[in-house]
Amino acid sequence: MKLAAATAGTCAAAGVCQPQLKALAVDFSDKAETSDEKVFTTICRSNCFQGCKLDAHVRDGIVRKMTPSPYPEEDYTGCCLRGLTIHQRTYSPTRLKYPMKRVGDRGSDQWERITWDEALDEIAEKFTEYRKQYGDGAVAVEAASGNQGTVNAAKGVLTRFCNALKLTKIAGCYDMAYGYGTNRVVGGGPYGNASEIAGVKDAKTILIWGANPTNSSPQNWRFIEQAHEAGVRLVNIDPMYTGTAAKCDEWIPITAGTDVYLAMALVNYVVSNNLIDEDFARTRTTAPFLLSKQSGKILRSEEANAQITAATAKAPARNVPAYVWDEDAETYGSSDTVANPALEGTYSVDGEECTTVLTALKEAFAPYTLEEAADKTGVPVETIKEIADIYVNQGPVFLYTVFAIDHYQNAHLFGQAVAILHALTGNIGVPGTSLSGFWFWAGNFNGAGITTVGTSAAYGKLPQCALAETLDTGMTAGKEYPIKALLVACSNPLSNFAEQNLWFDTILPKLDYLVTMDTEFTDTARYSDLVLPVATWLEVDDVRVNFCNPFVVINEKAIDPLYESKPDAEIFALIAERMGYGEDVPNKDAKEWIKTFMTSDKLAADGIDYDRLVKEKAIRAIGTPDKPFVFSEKSFATTSGRAELYAESITPRVDYGQDYKEAAAKEHFPYARDAHEASAANNLHATYPLVLTTGHYRWRTHTQWFNNPTLRELDPEPIIYIGRDDARARGIKSDDEVTVFNDRGSFTLKAVVSDAVPSGYVNMPKGWQRNQFIKGSYQEVSSTSVDCLAVNFTFFDALVDVRKGE
């Protein structure tokens, strides 16, 4: 059986394709086009990861258009339709213009305009009162991915505000399970598992697994397609046929939520057939480390163990050696001295029976046969072997996964397993490899200079997914923990958190006071008590350290804030001042904060500073044009400095008092389990036979641009894609109104019958607000059930059914 061939076909004659890459170079111009036009450099700060540098063209004090602004390296220049309409958000007819106070019931859309003084006084008074009566943490702040700048973003003055006042800063639960899983193997935290996208050219195969970059990362796609034209093979694993699948050389449909079975079986196949990269395994992974059978601990010297005990979060232990079996000397020795450690075998170390990690791993993975995987995933055995062949013979493999698999409850196990697969086949830490398409790079910037106020710290152990429960019980981690007020900025939680009805049933009724800072009447703003108008990206100075590209970029303020809007940083300072924390959260010019951010010893060593940024607008701060950054090229950010095939200690991503011990004990090696709900094995499947995925489409970044007039002309109303068989069985035709429902809620919208969707699924572009649906919202049907260790929303892990009509 051959891999299902996608029609796009390979660029067979790579030689023909290659020379055009440069011939097609576009002459990007950031010059003013007419004499009275001024051009400001800015950057898109939506959380689509791409970090596009843009020019804002200003005439008569109005931003007339946005154009892609050249990066010092042309390959990185580009933007999308959303970037081109950023100025329309500034001038949006529905923009929030003034502080608005609710006068009717929550959500009734009745508002009264008040002055900033009234608004700020009210907030300060209430917050002060709650903190006095219930403790600092009674005021919670929810900030998510709305602004990926620095000063005015969640990670900027907002965090300083939370730290200074010791508020509850709600912990994010978006996109963290996969990285939590890979972190067990390669370290680097939830996002430190990827290489610079320009490195795809060094790959032999790009495996796009659970991502749809033609929609969700169009700038990355440019690099992928260029590599493709140069002969790199593109393979896509996705339950649905997407724009990405259409471009790949092969597309392998898979049953959603079963990727972990595939990864486990691949590892088993590779190890049991001795297909691993032995050199790599020996020197760069913990494969030869000796693992005690009794304690389940890696055996190390006393000093090594002491090093580990002494480690702190700020100063973690790194490159700690462990015992390995010296095959030449036939005894154990330290991994940093033994030249020829045994990869496999059972040994005795001072009477303690142990095996190598690889031997233990083989045993742990042995049950995961190709046949079982084929059965679970719907991917034929032969195809799985071909994927294995890619890993073994057609590397370097650049794994381009983003956060679709992350949205199921077994995601971290997938992350852990696939990281092991890469480690064992040597597809990691070398040019052309990566464990993710989402490259997050925090750099050497002085973010702490903005956020820290002495040792004062916010309470950060209340995850988004537990907000409703905490409000309901008034408890967290077994302790009383009343939350009375919620301040929302750079986030639209009512729309983006799972299980929306929890807001109506629990969160809103239990919250005394909800304040939202935004630019539009989002779902969250609509149900707030007070709404504050913030300045848009074009109306503030800021700086962005990009994800997915290696630049730090300045954001020049193009125009003054319109109406009565104010920059976030200023709003926090004004509230703090009224609450007596003016000194801790000063109302500084954003440029000052940027200077702070750009000042660190390491930056100085690299010759990067504020003045240079002002002059050059964008500076590459990692890697070089010739040698793109490769993640973990030298060593891994793990205790051993190696890829850790065995996870010695398992702690939850956020410990908010949940019961996780039993689960943790099972995950030293990954194992495969079904998705929580979105699985044929679930009893609910009989009642709700369809998995609902809510994809990230070009028409919005999450909920941003939700009512942009230009984009709404292209994509006027919510639609859900349903496969032909499922549609026929329900008497549904394209353009029919349908209702999607499960026990948690329902929503009504227009259906489009699409052959891209296999039976058993429905898929819809996410980001619409409630009032854009005929009824309800897609977020009503998702679930807040999370894995106790990964603590991450699992948006796609939900079953629904669809009926025609309301």
Next chain:
Amino acid sequence: MQYALAIDTKRCIGCNTCAVACKIENNLPDTMWWNRVLTVGGDHTDTPQGSFPHLSMSYITLSCQHCKNPACTKVCPVGATYKDSETGIVMQDYKKCIGCRYCMAACPYNGVRNFNWREPEYTFDFSQGSEDVPSLVKGTVSKCILCNHRVKKGLEPACVAACPERARTFGDIDDPNSAISKLLASRSNYQLLDEKGTNPSVRFLS
């Protein structure tokens, strides 16, 4: 000289950036699109052709093809749409046009000529895009004029400069040494509805 566009359908991901760039650059009124992204696949945008899992889908963008043998210019009773002899661009003279819409009936590429069915309406109360685009006029036809105002200044058309996938190439196809001519020479390409004999200058690389 014949200015032209080459659109690489292998690179095009249907992202609509070019459509939006065109709309803003030329300050097009609400609901008007000179350049549109069409799905070559199923009955709806972004749906494929075939049955699961044997599927195919691609995109083309559609704007005036700047035909070498334009159907539109011949039929215009007042010469309001004409082929610029210097650039080969099929231009529109809003002042001359009487709004008979014969050109729209004559053009085989449906939807590339856009009539101003009303006084242009704008969501925003300021003009967007470039300062030097002429204002649209109620009761006359408008369409892509290959960003003549930019090309004159040596800039690329807005849609070309904005395409994140570098799928669009602009240039003179009468000059064998231009980048676009070389590109066309090196890749198989086709014209839309070539059987109509209009000889479009927009080429699709396949």
Next chain:
Amino acid sequence: MRKVASVAAVVAVIGLCAWIFQCMNGLQVTGMRDQSSWGLYITNFMFFVGLSAGGLIISSAPKVFKLKGFGNISKVAVLTSIVCTILAICFVVVDLGSPWNIWHLFVYGHFTSPLMWDLCVLTLYLVLSIVYLVMLRREDDAAGVSSKLRGMSIAAFLVAILVHSVTAWIFSLNVSRAFWNTSLMAPWFVASALVSGTALVLVVVVALRRAGKLRLEDENVQKMAFILGVFVAVDLFFLFCDVLTGAYGGAGDAYDAIIMVLAGPVAPFFWAEVILGVVCLVIAFKPRLRASANLCVVASICAILGVFCKRAQIIEDGFGNVNLTYPGVETGPAVHGADGAWQGIGSALAYWPTGLECLVVLGIIALGVAVFCFVYPKIGQDR
């Protein structure tokens, strides 16, 4: 007659107001859009050119071929032709998006355009018809057909044929729509013109006779009905040729166009045309039925409606038969406000007129009726 004239005048004024409204608000008040840029106005333009050409042809043909005529109808027929020509021109004018620029036609006239040809021929035709009518009026006083009048009738006859051919060329010379792009269209247009023109004259003369304004023997009515039947037969023959040519291939653009005609959203127009034609044929060719002037009128009305259906179908199918059916955003304002009743390519009629368009059309037709009523008493009866 005066009553009819005054009612018609009132309707015409309403139509005028509707047109002024349209000028102020733009053609968005019509059902036309970018994908179907012509509608009821151009349908009527074609239709009225046909009516006018047909009328003149049956009035002049007997003189041209030195045949016995249809009795006392020449002047009525020419007058209907003149009125229909004026109306046809009106339909072009109301269709313009920028009628205030109409003078550009004279200043910037661009003679590769069949529309320009048509306007020239139409003007010439109008002038000739008026002169012809004046000559007919004068000849009333003389005996026999003078050679001058005969010369004039030949000229008018030829221009009448030309005028409808050129109108056909406006459509048929377009490569854009497979459905239009056929050389059959010009002769077919002439045939249809004969059908509708003859039928209109027949209806008008019977009506005038009933109103006591015209003397006419039944025999002439029957003769006209018979010749109408012949024209309808020719028309149907062309229709058959067209369908066969398209369908025989079994695939391709022409085939698709025919399938659309037979079974697409516009099929009702096609089948109406066929059925109406057959009804007309039966009446015209069955002497017993033809004997009834009333039935002849019925046959004529069938014929007129049939031709109108054909005209509407040319517009609908022409625009419905789009070359690029790939889905994508529609450009241009929605037809009926925000909920956009326009269904998209292929799923329904490409075009449906709005009430306002119907008002304008009624107004123009009423204008014709008023002019006819006003002028008719002045042309005198035939000998």
